[in-house]
Amino acid sequence: MMIIDAEQLTKTYNGRGGCRGITLQVPEGSIFGLLGPNGAGKSTFVKMLAGLHRPDAGRALVMGQPLGRPEARRKLGYLPELFRFQDWLTPVEVLRFHGQLSGLRPQETRTPAFRGRIRDTLELVGLSEASDRRVGGFSKGMQQRLGLAAALLLDPELVILDEPASALDPIGRYEIRSLLKRLKGKGVTIFLNTHLLEDVEELCDEAAFLYEGELLASGPLHKLLGGTDDPGGSGHNWRFRLGGWLPETWTELGDAGSGCRLRLVEADESGNALLTARVADREQAGFLCSLFIRSGLTLYESGPEPNSLEAWFLRMAQSRQGGDPQ
Amino acid sequence: MTMYISVTFKELTRKRVFLVTLILTCVFIVLFAFGVRELTGAEAQNETSPAESMLNRMVLMVLGLFFAQFLTAFFVLFSAMGIITGEQENGLLLAVAARPLPRWRLYLAKWLGHAVWITVYSTILFASVVWTIHSFAGVPVFAGDLLRSYVLFIWMPLLLLSLTMLGSVYLPMLGNGIFAALLYGFSLFSGLVEGITTYGGSPPVLDKFLLLIGLLLPTDSVYRRSLYEILGGADWAGLALSDMGPFSMRSVPSNSFLLYTAVYAAVLLLLGCRGFSRKDL
Numbered sequence: 001m002m003i004i005d006a007e008q009l010t011k012t013y014n015g016r017g018g019c020r021g022i023t024l025q026v027p028e029g030s031i032f033g034l035l036g037p038n039g040a041g042k043s044t045f046v047k048m049l050a051g052l053h054r055p056d057a058g059r060a061l062v063m064g065q066p067l068g069r070p071e072a073r074r075k076l077g078y079l080p081e082l083f084r085f086q087d088w089l090t091p092v093e094v095l096r097f098h099g100q101l102s103g104l105r106p107q108e109t110r111t112p113a114f115r116g117r118i119r120d121t122l123e124l125v126g127l128s129e130a131s132d133r134r135v136g137g138f139s140k141g142m143q144q145r146l147g148l149a150a151a152l153l154l155d156p157e158l159v160i161l162d163e164p165a166s167a168l169d170p171i172g173r174y175e176i177r178s179l180l181k182r183l184k185g186k187g188v189t190i191f192l193n194t195h196l197l198e199d200v201e202e203l204c205d206e207a208a209f210l211y212e213g214e215l216l217a218s219g220p221l222h223k224l225l226g227g228t229d230d231p232g233g234s235g236h237n238w239r240f241r242l243g244g245w246l247p248e249t250w251t252e253l254g255d256a257g258s259g260c261r262l263r264l265v266e267a268d269e270s271g272n273a274l275l276t277a278r279v280a281d282r283e284q285a286g287f288l289c290s291l292f293i294r295s296g297l298t299l300y301e302s303g304p305e306p307n308s309l310e311a312w313f314l315r316m317a318q319s320r321q322g323g324d325p326q
Numbered sequence: 327m328t329m330y331i332s333v334t335f336k337e338l339t340r341k342r343v344f345l346v347t348l349i350l351t352c353v354f355i356v357l358f359a360f361g362v363r364e365l366t367g368a369e370a371q372n373e374t375s376p377a378e379s380m381l382n383r384m385v386l387m388v389l390g391l392f393f394a395q396f397l398t399a400f401f402v403l404f405s406a407m408g409i410i411t412g413e414q415e416n417g418l419l420l421a422v423a424a425r426p427l428p429r430w431r432l433y434l435a436k437w438l439g440h441a442v443w444i445t446v447y448s449t450i451l452f453a454s455v456v457w458t459i460h461s462f463a464g465v466p467v468f469a470g471d472l473l474r475s476y477v478l479f480i481w482m483p484l485l486l487l488s489l490t491m492l493g494s495v496y497l498p499m500l501g502n503g504i505f506a507a508l509l510y511g512f513s514l515f516s517g518l519v520e521g522i523t524t525y526g527g528s529p530p531v532l533d534k535f536l537l538l539i540g541l542l543l544p545t546d547s548v549y550r551r552s553l554y555e556i557l558g559g560a561d562w563a564g565l566a567l568s569d570m571g572p573f574s575m576r577s578v579p580s581n582s583f584l585l586y587t588a589v590y591a592a593v594l595l596l597l598g599c600r601g602f603s604r605k606d607l
Binding site: 047050051052053054070071072073074076078079080082083084085086087088089096097098100101102103106147150 | 328329333336337340416417418420421422423424425426427428604606607
């Protein structure tokens with residue numbers, strides 16, 4: 001079942017920016033990553049899902065409810081990107097306030113059970129030591145943790161996180177990643193809008209790529225990266241750093257019949273080039289190395305791609321910037 | 327709603343403008359009480375006639391309430407000018423508006439949260455001024471007049487609150503503050519101009535202009551009706567308020583006009599709820 005089902009969702013600002021015609025499905029229980037460069041329209045899309053922006057066109061169902069209805073936000077936890085809580089409240093007061101905003105009566109937020117829930121949530125995000133301090137004195141990272149606590153307070157079925165780790169140090173990021181994995185284990189669906197590709201690579205089952213307001217790709221991560229439906233991934237992405245590259249080398253390599261699809265990532269005027277290929281095994285990579293050497297190229301480096309998502313990200317962006325998409 | 331009342335109270339008490347307003351208010355009340363006591367004392371020594379003495383004391387009441395309504399307006403403008411766009415700009419609204427609460431309810435809760443504390447503040451000011459005049463100057467105050475005047479006195483800032491909140495849906499914080507203050511200033515100014523024209527009459531164009539301002543923001547009209555009520559309505563006010571310079575009243579806003587202000591406030595709130603519900607945050 002799809003927990004988010006968007007169809008041709010469009011929102012522009014006086015005809016510019018925003019996002020256009022986004023059709024996207026997010027399966028229940030998955031971690032979904034939304035990727036794209038700055039200004040791609042990711043936050044606009046996320047804000048529409050959270051009910052903060054009204055779409056110009058299209059439709060979407062969130063947990064089976066049409067966008068904009070309060071019911072669509074009843075079991076939704078949302079962490080905005082640039083947010084603040086009232087400086088004069090303590091974390092406990094913030095969470096009580098959000099409990100009441102979510103429909104709890106004031107007396108319900110004073111019960112021992114709810115107090116316990118607040119305590120557990122603050123502990124979950126690592127803020128139990130600061131539970132009685134004013135939010136005004138919090139660092140950005142602590143504010144971010146409190147935002148996450150507010151999003152998780154009422155056992156949401158869907159959590160939308162807009163750049164959740166942007167203000168956190170490496171330890172904080174690691175803790176958030178561990179937390180998201182635990183949430184997924186509990187069956188919570190997580191929609192992650194982030195620039196941190198390592199988070200997406202480690203956590204996400206599915207991803208989508210937005211560029212200048214348009215959806216360029218969407219689906220299971222392994223399929224997007226490898227172009228295969230096989231989750232196990234038939235083959236590896238391999239990279240080769242070469243010297244002596246000439247413009248006509250590309251044609252010569254194509255004629256030599258390498259048996260796999262080579263992609264030129266970058267090449268400069270000094271003859272340095274970076275190539276990638278999807279290879280079946282090490283032997284095929286070795287064959288490519290010998291092919292390069294036979295073609296008169298200098299092989300400086302060969303090995304599995306350290307971050308294939310980054311390469312995919314760059315490839316997607318370059319394909320729309322008029323670069324060589326191969 | 328109760329949570330917004332308590333959160334608004336915490337918010338107000340932590341704003342520096344609240345402290346400034348509170349200090350100014352205390353200074354005003356003390357100075358006013360001191361002034362009234364001194365003036366009534368001087369009057370007794372000069373053997374002023376009872377009619378003139380009563381008129382002087384009524385002038386003091388008018389001046390006291392004039393400054394009091396000015397302070398309440400100051401309180402409203404500075405506490406509510408950034409109620410929507412201000413909170414949107416600093417990110418406070420993002421997490422709040424994503425909760426399963428209809429936007430119109432959120433808007434009304436914010437209005438109510440501010441309205442409660444504005445009412446408390448206006449009540450303290452009104453009670454202080456009226457009690458001072460009644461105790462030190464001996465101006466008689468009747469329960470019916472007092473109640474009518476009080477209700478109208480607190481209605482004035484609530485009208486201004488409704489306008490300021492509507493403005494804050496569309497205008498940035500500073501722009502809205504200037505917009506609401508200018509409108510309030512226009513309304514105040516039109517009241518003073520009307521007072522001056524009591525003596526020599528006014529051209530029809532000016533009358534139409536004053537009417538238009540009164541319709542656009544009826545705060546001054548409500549304040550003048552409140553004044554009229556506290557000064558004894560038809561029994562005393564007609565006599566007293568015809569000879570007070572810029573504070574004179576050529577005409578008293580009718581009950582129909584008060585009904586108009588109720589519709590005015592309801593329309594502003596409705597437009598605010600609608601605008602806020604459609605606003606992209």
